[in-house]
Amino acid sequence: MTPTQLRDLLHQRADQVAPHLLGCLVTANGVTIRLTEVEAYAGEGGDPASHAHRGPTRRNASQFGPSGHAYVYFTYGMHYCLNVVCRPEGIGGGVLLRAGEVVDGIDLARERRPGASDRDLARGPARLTVALAVDRSCDGVALFSGGPISLRPGEPPAAAVRTGPRTGVSTAADTPWRFWLDADPTVSPYRKHAPKNRSRTRRGHASESKA
DNA sequence: AGTAGGATAATCT
DNA sequence: GATTATCCTACTG
Numbered sequence: 365m366t367p368t369q370l371r372d373l374l375h376q377r378a379d380q381v382a383p384h385l386l387g388c389l390v391t392a393n394g395v396t397i398r399l400t401e402v403e404a405y406a407g408e409g410g411d412p413a414s415h416a417h418r419g420p421t422r423r424n425a426s427q428f429g430p431s432g433h434a435y436v437y438f439t440y441g442m443h444y445c446l447n448v449v450c451r452p453e454g455i456g457g458g459v460l461l462r463a464g465e466v467v468d469g470i471d472l473a474r475e476r477r478p479g480a481s482d483r484d485l486a487r488g489p490a491r492l493t494v495a496l497a498v499d500r501s502c503d504g505v506a507l508f509s510g511g512p513i514s515l516r517p518g519e520p521p522a523a524a525v526r527t528g529p530r531t532g533v534s535t536a537a538d539t540p541w542r543f544w545l546d547a548d549p550t551v552s553p554y555r556k557h558a559p560k561n562r563s564r565t566r567r568g569h570a571s572e573s574k575a
Numbered sequence: 576a577g578t579a580g581g582a583t584a585a586t587c588t
Numbered sequence: 589g590a591t592t593a594t595c596c597t598a599c600t601g
Contacts, residue, residue, distance in 0.1 A: 403593070405593070413593070414593085415593075418587095421586080421587095422586095423585075423586070437585095437593080438584080438585065439584090439585080439586095439592060439593070439594070440582080440583070440584080440585095440592060440594050440595080441582070441583030441584035441585075441592090442582070442583055442584080442594080442595085443583095443594050443595070445593065445594080447593090460593060462593090488594070488595070489593070489594075490594050490595065491594090491595080530593070531593075531594090532592085532593060532594070533593060534591080534592075534593095555594090557592090557593095558578095558579090559591090560580090560581095560590090560591080560592090
C-alpha cells in the first residue's frame, strides 16, 4: 500500500477503512507506533455508539471535516483518544486508534508512561495518546502534511485480522467493529461497558431527616 | 485469573 | 444531574 492509496482509502466508511490501518505507522512528537488494534465508528444514522451519531457539535466538529485529519476527544475527565477521520468532508465517521507497538522513540515513550512495561506503553487508546503526547491541541490536524501527527503505511501484517464487538460501548454493543491483529501482545484486553451505580438517593437517606 | 471502586470534567438530558 | 469510545489500584481466588 502506498501513501496515496492509504489517503484515498479514507474516503470510505470507517468499518471498511479500519482493517487496513492495522500495521500502519503513526508518528507524533518523536514516537512511532505500529497499529495493532482499532475500532470503527460511523457517522450520522445507524451507529448510536458514534460521537457523530447526532450530527456535528463543537466537540466532534473535526469528525465532519476532511478525511485524513485527526479527531481527538477528551473523556472521563482525564483521557484523550485519537481517531483518524474517514469519509469526505461533511460526513461524520472515524477510526479510533486503540493500541499498538512502539517501534521508534521508545525511550521517550517510557518517560511519558512511567512504570509501564514496554508491552503496555500504547496498549489502550488513552495510553496510546500519552505515549504519543497527543492532546486536544492536535484535534483536526492533517495527518499527511508534515504536521505534529503523521500516518503512513507499514509492512503488511503477518498476523490475521480478527474482529469482534467494540470495547466499553454502552450502545450497539454487538456491532463487530473492533479490529485487531491475532495473538499480538500489544492488543488491549476486551472489556464490556460497566454501568456505574451512582444513585444513592435511593435508600435510607431521605427518611433520616427527622432527629 | 477476574472483579470492584474511584478518579475527574466535558457533554448531554 | 447522569453519562462516558478509560485507566489505575486493591482486593479475592
